[in-house]
Amino acid sequence: MMILYGTSGLFLLLFQLIVWLPAPITSLNATSLIQAANNGDGKEARRIEKEDRASLQALERVTHRIRPGDTLGALLEPFALSGEEKLLWVRSIRQHFSPKRLRPGREIYFYLSANEDAGTNGNGHKSLQGLSLELDDDWILAWELGEREINFRKYERPYEAEILTASGTITDSLYQSGERAGLHPEILSQLVDIFGWDVNFQSDLRAGDSFRVLYERKHRAEGKKKEFFRVLAAELGTGNERHFAFYFEKEDGEGDYYNLQGKSLARAFLRYPVQFNRISSTFSHRRYHPILKVRRPHLGVDFVAARGTPVRAVGDGRVTYAGWKSGGYGRFIEIQHGATYKSRYAHLNGYAPSVGRGARVKKGQVIGYVGCSGRCTGSHLHFEMYKNHRYVNPLKFQLPREDRIEPPLLEVFETAKQLVMTQLVSTTGSKALQPSKADHWR
Numbered sequence: 001m002m003i004l005y006g007t008s009g010l011f012l013l014l015f016q017l018i019v020w021l022p023a024p025i026t027s028l029n030a031t032s033l034i035q036a037a038n039n040g041d042g043k044e045a046r047r048i049e050k051e052d053r054a055s056l057q058a059l060e061r062v063t064h065r066i067r068p069g070d071t072l073g074a075l076l077e078p079f080a081l082s083g084e085e086k087l088l089w090v091r092s093i094r095q096h097f098s099p100k101r102l103r104p105g106r107e108i109y110f111y112l113s114a115n116e117d118a119g120t121n122g123n124g125h126k127s128l129q130g131l132s133l134e135l136d137d138d139w140i141l142a143w144e145l146g147e148r149e150i151n152f153r154k155y156e157r158p159y160e161a162e163i164l165t166a167s168g169t170i171t172d173s174l175y176q177s178g179e180r181a182g183l184h185p186e187i188l189s190q191l192v193d194i195f196g197w198d199v200n201f202q203s204d205l206r207a208g209d210s211f212r213v214l215y216e217r218k219h220r221a222e223g224k225k226k227e228f229f230r231v232l233a234a235e236l237g238t239g240n241e242r243h244f245a246f247y248f249e250k251e252d253g254e255g256d257y258y259n260l261q262g263k264s265l266a267r268a269f270l271r272y273p274v275q276f277n278r279i280s281s282t283f284s285h286r287r288y289h290p291i292l293k294v295r296r297p298h299l300g301v302d303f304v305a306a307r308g309t310p311v312r313a314v315g316d317g318r319v320t321y322a323g324w325k326s327g328g329y330g331r332f333i334e335i336q337h338g339a340t341y342k343s344r345y346a347h348l349n350g351y352a353p354s355v356g357r358g359a360r361v362k363k364g365q366v367i368g369y370v371g372c373s374g375r376c377t378g379s380h381l382h383f384e385m386y387k388n389h390r391y392v393n394p395l396k397f398q399l400p401r402e403d404r405i406e407p408p409l410l411e412v413f414e415t416a417k418q419l420v421m422t423q424l425v426s427t428t429g430s431k432a433l434q435p436s437k438a439d440h441w442r
């Protein structure tokens, strides 16, 4: 138990956010949470960023917007460096960054010692302690003067983050009702993936069913085009049943969705090989048939989606076929999952790089793209599942739950859950709980 707690700093952050939810949340906490709850990779980058903040934040910062023709030497000119110092800076920078990549319009930040008597140059100038620049929309490079040398760091640009809620009643399709409640299609897709094994979206939704969602949205201040969403908690009421999902990280960055009892909602497979928001509106907008078209008696399910729509491997496995297949399948992928299951994807437009015969794939990994190769009248994915060589209906077959919250963690889960529940059940309409701006230190 100690190990679980000890190694779960990020998980505890999530827990803290949940504890703080009813009260105003400071931007730093929300930011930390978002960064914590963020993709598991980049952990190193986040750690480094924190250290970096601590060391450079106290310094005076000078911003320079790069102009055409700027050179490293010219940029360092104003700081009255000795020839030796300048050489050291230029060398350290060149080691990790080609000055040819100085892009006009991007910003470079210089950090100067703040106290008056600093500056070994003896002429009253504040001395250069560090500099950072934007490599691209995602990454920042930083150099900092150390005891003996100049240290280099690379880290992700900070996000702005907010926690939002939305609720609504289904009057037509989940897609349309969700959109009216202001939910981004990405959130709807996540809901379909989260509840896909407990709710049959093909047949279970009725007018009058309801949903409530608590979610996070994050984006980079300067690059509005990149947005990331994550459902933190959700309730779906279908008929007399109410389904709940809570996002919970047992360990650093390893989050999953759990029901009221702390049982995982996830299974070994995704229910749908195509993201809900990518499925053709003709079907996603159709009353009570929000997802797809099932033609019988043909064995398989057709997901109508635009050419080029990503196709996801429904589970971990090994590619046993990737190529043209006769019999009308066209470009075709077959994946063997363990000894028992097999999934097949047909009419593809193309294959994802590195997805060839023998390749290992992970659940959710993009393996190819929707198309209309083979015998096909309109762009769609033809999808089949087999269990012990017998066809099973991909929309109806069941699998055991993957996971549950272990007893030592249950108490923490319960507390977190109760607080989120309070927030969730009081949700009416759509609103921002705590619009927050990341504290930009640069």
Ligand SMILES: [Zn+2]
Pocket (backbone or CB within 6 Å): 298, 300, 301, 302, 381, 382, 383
């Ligand atoms: Zn088909």
